[in-house]
Amino acid sequence: MRFKISAQSSNSHKNLVTCAAWSSAEEIFSCGEDHLLICWYLESGNAHSTVITEFSSDFFPTSMQWHPRPNHLITASKKQSLDILLITTADGRFHLVNKNGRIEKSIDAHKGATTIGKWSTDGSVLLTAGEDGLIKVWSRSGMLRSVIVRGNSSILTSDWSPDCSKILYSQGGYLFFQSLNSNSKPYKWHAHEGLVLTVCWNHSHGFIISGGEDCRYKVWDSNGSPIYNSSPGDHPITAVSWCSSGDYFAIGSFNMIKLCDRTGWSHSLEKINTGSVYSIAWSSDGTQVAMTCGNNVLTGHVIGKRLEWNNYEATLIKRKVLEIKEVGNEVHETIEISDRVVLLAFGFDHLIVITPGQCHIYSVTNWNTPAIFDLKSSSVSAVILANKHFLLVEWNFITLYNYQGRLLGVPKWKGMTQEPLYPPCISLCFDTLVVRDQKNEKLLHVLEISYNKPIVESQSHSHPQNITQLALNHIGSSSDRQLALIDITKDLYLISIRATGYGRACKIAAMAQNVIWAVDANVLAAMLDATLSVWLCPNCVHYSDRKIIRRTRIDKESSEFGKQPTIISVYNGMVNVRRGDGALVSSQFYTFFTSLHQLILQKKWKESLSLCRIAQNEILWTCMAIMATDNKELNVAEEAYAAIRRYDKVDYVRHIKNLPKITERYAEMALLSGDLLAAEGILLQNGLIEEAITLNIKVYNWNRALELAIRHKKQIEEVLNARKDYLKTLKKEETNSSYLAAMNNISSSLLQQAPSSIE
Helix, strand or coil, X not given: CEEXXXXXXXXXXXXXXXXXXXXXXXXXXXXXXXXXXXXXXXXXXXXXXXXXXXXXXXXXXXXXXXXXXXXXXXXXXXXXXXXXXXXXXXXXXXXXXXXXXXXXXEEECCCCCEEXXXXXXXXXXXXXXXXXXXXXXXXXXXXXXXXXEECCCCXXXXXXXXXCCEEEEEECCXXXXXXXXXXXXXXXXXXXXXXXXXXXXXXXXXXXXXXXXXXXEEEECCCCCEEEXXXXXXXXXXXXXXXXXXXXXXXXXXXXXXXXXXXXXXXXXEEEXXXXXXXXXXXXXXXXXXXXXXXXXXXXXXXXXXXXXXXXXXXXXXXXXXXXXXXXXXXXXXXXXXXXXXXXXXXXXXXXXXXXXEEEEEECCXXXXXXXXXXXXXXXXXXXXXXXXXXXXXXXXXXXXXXXXXXXXXXXXXXXXXXXXXXXXXEECCCEEEEECCCXXXXXXXXXXXXXXXXXXXXXXXXXXXXXXXXECCCCCHHHCEEEEEECCCCEEEEECCCXXXXXXXXXXXXXXXXXXXXXXXXXXXXXXXXXXXXXXXXXXXXXXXXXXXXXXXXEECHHHCCCCEEEEEECCEEEEECCCCCEEEEECCHHHHHHHHHHHCCCHHHHHHHHHHHCXXXXXXXXXXXXXXXXXXXXXXXXXXXXXXXXXXXXXXXXXCCCCHHHHHHHHHHHCCCHHHHHHHHHHCCCHHHHHHHHHHCCCHHHHHHHHHHHCCCHHHHHHHHHXXXXXXXXXXXXXXXXXHHHCCCHHHHCCCCCCCC
16 A cells, blocks of 8 residues: 655745644645645645635644544535634634634633644544643643643654553653543653654554654554554654544654554555645545645655455555456456445455445446445444455444345444444354443443344343454354453454353454454454464364364464564465564465365365364364264264274263164263253253253262252152262262251152252
8 A cells, every 4th residue: 555645836825834634535734834724625636625624823733633523414415514623823823713714712822832732533522732841731722621631741653542541741751641620640751862853653453653753653552552663754743644544653853754554554655745744634534635835835646556356456546436356367357437446345256346426336246337336424433244245334324235235234232322333242153243332341242133024132241341343254054153252351252153051152262363263164363463373174163172172273483474463364275474574475275175175074084084184283183073063964973083082972972873862862962062051951852851960960960969959859869879979989078068957958848849949
């Protein structure tokens, strides 16, 4: 990716331009030391300027920002502009200016210059920082609310946290976090060798970028821990700014503009001849940028974005032009879009193109006739694809469409609010949608998707920690649906969506950075610190047999991944990893397993066995044993367990095959998989109470065995005798209150008054 930059020279500023701000997707306002407020209207990449007003001769702006009206209020058909402009000036004031250039209110805020002013995310309050070392919070109308920071030196830059509970600011070479909710001392860390000149805090994922006089820019997480440290440049970093989605950011210095990925590595570097860049502002859709420098305003838009799917490659070569290549032959397609491209998504044999007013759906089998529909709003922040349909994430709600462009529904769940949704915590497959709650980051809403029926919430899941990423598997029926999640402590969990009870949620790894499912097999890949781990049979993590679990996981520990690696895709046996420096590393090490998954999905058990016999791979045989057990294929499971030398399992499979009742066989198969609850449920549903009690005795589930015996008035003495023999072997005395009560009340009269619940 790179910027295509244009210099706006006609009817421009006559002196230094210090700040710019977007009022809508087509309008930029700029202000400089010539005291002019100029509006630039973008049309087909060209800007037409209009002088709005000329301020007084002592009006020297230092920063400006439009009031942040929520994106979901801006419709696609009518581009609405924001109407309150905050401008800070070098005389210690800040000004509230309307769109016509009239100053509604001027407030004396600081002694010395007011260095920066920022609206909060919801626009209810604003902050100002000054050379007097103070940070003040004001109401929207300009009334002083509080003085948050009283420092001893100048504050050059500041910003709000995503939830507006903290303020980030700089003094000298240090950065500080100051909480608004307590009187605690600010958290302080050394950020740069020289002065910290500029910072920006992303409101999507919470990453921070800072630039300083040491000619470096750095990326920090929301706790102030370092993520990326650039090599020193030739000149100080004077401007930094995140795009709204948080996928990339822009860096400005003397005669230089750089476009960087969220993890810090550089997409492109553009040389300009306009002096230092003093401010950078992104449009709300994250595709256009305005920069102020010298006596000029620069505008640019992002081009060169490239997406891959299977053997296809889609590249945005111009604002409205896409180039499609099929790797392996010379097939090229050029697609011209009626409006500029805002967002792209490529997957499941479809390319989704979002413009400010429309959605275009292209199929890899036909690039000439896309399905097109109009958008209800212009605030699409993400596109999430599945094999039969896709989601458009628009601020605080989502809409589901099929690949013919037909609206399937607007998913809703209990407790929906006006808060924005976080795309990494939304996951979709063909029959299930999982969304993290907008306010409670520990709560997940699970929605069932079925055609010609409303999309409703079927259940919810509460996690002990805040959740940061979700991923649903795509293959199999709804009963096979599994959800991988990473929480704020970087623990990786796997949850069986349709299961209940013990074992439903399992912690499978720690220090997880990101996780992704293969789109063509039930294979899970995760980056654990600098280790790439792949689970070839993820459903086995719910088993009680830890040896089986270890044998189905492949770890690749290698320095080739570097720092902050990210898994991009898992498809056709290939795991593509993006290194921290932007390089793409591909690893291919489970091709046989993809073939095995496909054969088993088609119920081709003979072909599956032939593949395992030819490959003679222990991990492949282990996966075969697990999937055969899940599908109740006893003969296949017996051979697979024998191949991995699990003769105890072979003996147990033969025991199951000799059972006379099919119900007992199903229960024993569930027990072989380690699912005690399913095994017990099968027996109880078929009236086999005594077998269910015996099952719990065999696995030493004593409380449940006694509960069933008393509830059904069967085998109470057998349970008590088995418990007695068990304690005698361990040489221990009985301490369980339920068993003590049952032993003391063994008479028939008390059996009729059996307790309804056992502790």
